[in-house]
Amino acid sequence: MQTLNSPPSSLRDQPLVIAGRSFQSRLMTGTGKYRSIADMQASVAASGCDIVTVAVRRVQANAPGHEGLTQALDWQKIWMLPNTAGCATAEEAIRVARLGREMAKLLGQEENNFVKLEVIPDSKYLLPDPIGTLAAAEQLVKEGFAVLPYINADPLLAKRLEEVGCATVMPLGSPIGSGQGLRNAANIQIIIESATVPVVIDAGIGSPSEAAQGMELGADALLINTAIAQAGNSAAMARAMALATEAGRLAYLAGRIPVKAYASASSPTIGTIAPNQ
Structure with missing residues (x-):
């Protein structure tokens, strides 16, 4: 018998695979903007995520909210995704990526060569430099x-990054932390249709309904930070986002009905009583 927690066997999903490494959860979370380390720990646990992104520069500088961060999570169970947040040039980002790889090694992840690449010179809208x-x-x-490059929802740039060997592409739904949702859904759809590497929607998702929408488009995963960290109850929102990610993925696999311009009766007309009877 199927339960609410087990999809039909015909729709059993495959793990998310990035750079040859398998992950069960398709929701990635972050470690910034939480009110406390305890909030962050509870939210990461509630999300069920396998991947957590960490801002290397903020950890190195012991920035507020990042003190003791590397000791706050169990890196034997969670895969660290170092990111180059705060870097305005390619040269800065390359240096910080190297520091991130060393940080992962110091925490026991000797084989971790992942980096979430961010090059953001724009301080107002935080849009990435293509x-x-x-x-x-x-x-x-x-x-x-x-x-794993963070980019505008530019299909041509996404294809070029794939061609140079990137492990994923990560188009933004809308500006970082804005909670505006998927303002770039049409371009994200093109990226998904064209990509042969995983597509991770990163930035702008503000609610579980938007998370589900992203997965229904066919995205392979989501990265959500602000919407969880700044929610009234971060752990509850993390759980809601996890459920929405799963629901959206299952809906995508199931296949939605086509959109029509006219109605289509859900009840059969065969066997109905004629007007003159």
């Missing part, structure tokens, strides 16, 4: 990194 991102990605791939 030219700097591509330049940094090319160099980091040459150095053996599994590069």
Whole structure:
């Protein structure tokens, strides 16, 4: 018998695979913007995520909210995704990526070569620099990194990053922390249809309904931080986002009905009583 927690056997999903490594959860979370370390720990646990992103520069500098962060999570169970947040140029991002790889090694993840690549010179809208991102990605791939680049929802840039060897592409739904949802859904759909690497929607998701929408488009995973960290109850929102991610993925696998311009009766007309009877 099927339960609410077990999809039909015909729709059993495959694990998410990034750079040859398998993950069960398709929700990634972050470690910034929480009110406390305890909130962050509870939220990560409630999300059931396998991947947590960590801002290398903020950890190195012991920035507020990041003190003791590396000791706050069990890195034997959670895969660290170091990110280059705060880097405005390709050169900065490359240096920070190298520091992130060393940080992962110090925490026991000797084989961790992942990096979430962010090159963001724009301080108002926090939009990524496509030219700097591509330049940094090319160099980091040459150095053996599994590069997960954060980009605008630009299908041509996404394809170019895939061609230089990036492990995923991570288009934004809307600006970081804005909670505006999937303002770029049409372009994200093109990226998903064209990509042969996992597509991770990163930034802008504000509610579980938007998380489900992203997965229904066919995204392979989501990265959600602010919507969880800044929620009234972060752990509860983390759980809600996890359930929405699963629901959206299952809906995508199930296949939605086509959109029509006219009605279609759900009840059969065969056997109905004629007007003159």
